[in-house]
Amino acid sequence: MSQALTVARPYARAAFAVARDEGSFAAWSDALGFAAQAAADPRVAALLPNPQLAQADAVALLAPAGASESFTRFLTVLADGRRLSQLPEIAGLYEDLRAESERLVKARIISATALPAGELEAIKAALKKRFGREVEIDTAIDESLIGGAVIDAGEVVIDGSLKGKLNRLQTALAN
Template sequence: MSELTTVARPYARAAFEFAVDNNKIDAWSEMLFFTAEVVKNPTMVKILTSDKAAQELAKLFINVCESQLDENGQNLIKIMAENGRLSVLPRVAQLFAELEDEHKKQIDITVVSAYALSKKQKDELCKSLEKRLARKVNLNCSIDKALITGMVITAGELVIDSTAKGQLVRLSNALQS
């Protein structure tokens, strides 16, 4: 995964910087999301792994995407095809979305709890996380009865584990050291 990220990051950054400079972040987000879905298609996977020439691949890919790509999006596809990197488009789209969230000062947070959270609990959690992270928070809540009690909050690389299991693991580690 890290190698994939290393390959995809320059494309995502370049696309994002271009989108910001031209005030087309939403349009680029849509284009990249669409191309990422095209790359995931089983037929397209076979085509991308074939021995077709880069120009032929780019032309075919652009024809499949038709009006979903503007001229600049088509240029990105041509460059990525030339470098044999069309298969990393899903990761490029994901990194672009992360850059967009950073730019908009927002973050998606996953909350897995033992029980459903009330509206009031969600609002309080949202306010607390917005204050801690200094950005707008989008909560994605789910339930996992196996947790017994507590919740696991994941925000990017930050993980807050207040489950019974998590507390027991921390206690065990403290006792062993």
Template sequence: MSELATLARPYASAVFKRAKESASAARWSENLAFMSAVISSKEISVLVNNPKVKKDRLTGLLLDVSKGQIDNEGVNFLQLLVQNNRLALLPDIARLFEEQKAEDEGYIAVEVLTAFEFTNESQQKFAATLEKTLSKKVHMNVTLDKSLIGGVLVRAGDRVIDGSVRGQLQNLQKALL
């Protein structure tokens, strides 16, 4: 996975630079999210990973699927990735682009896994606490995960804060063994 991120980083940086130059970061976010979703779909990923499918045929198929969903720059980028055999990097490119965009805009995207639903008030308090801890404005994506038993698991970039009962039990198990 780190190898894919290493390969994806120059593409993400180039796209981010272009998005800054043309003041189109939001549009690039949409382009990359759509292209990433298409490439990640089961039906398309089979074709992308099949060496028997010719590049021009794959490009035509992807452009047909993407018609009206991505702009001309997105089309050019998609064609570049096909020609360089880098379509598999799209999810990593999209993720790295979003990280750079968040950094530039002064916030951090935070994935929060919780064992129980947050109330609006508790979510606001938790967000405020995270903002103090991370020293940045946070955009939280909260997901319910019953396997945590209790507590929360927070992923902010490459930082993980494990305040879950499951995590504490795993740490206790390691300490006892």
């Protein structure tokens, strides 16, 4: 996996530079997200390395409707280098660069049950205070947590779930 990220990194930086110069971070995020999702589809992934697939057809397959000329050229460069399969990694690295540039932390809150809007806002405010950046929250439900929540904000993971507490208690008692 690290080799894939190493290969994808310069392409993500190039995409970020073009998006920054054009002032179109969101449009590039959408286009890269679409292309990455399409390239990750097993049927498309099996088709991309086929030498009978024309480069223009591969680009047309992966470019969303209304994609900018610069994005289409970007896909063409990827096709020339046989790197279209790297689109999921490129999109992920691009989003990391965009978040860093916009001073944004993306946090995922996984809870045992749906959290009320008030609690989500309180968590968002606490994370904003902790990181000194704007926070974008994504939520998910995992009933196996029993209760509480796990907050994953990149390199920081806060496990306040009952399942996590029980696991820590079990480890402490075993020692």
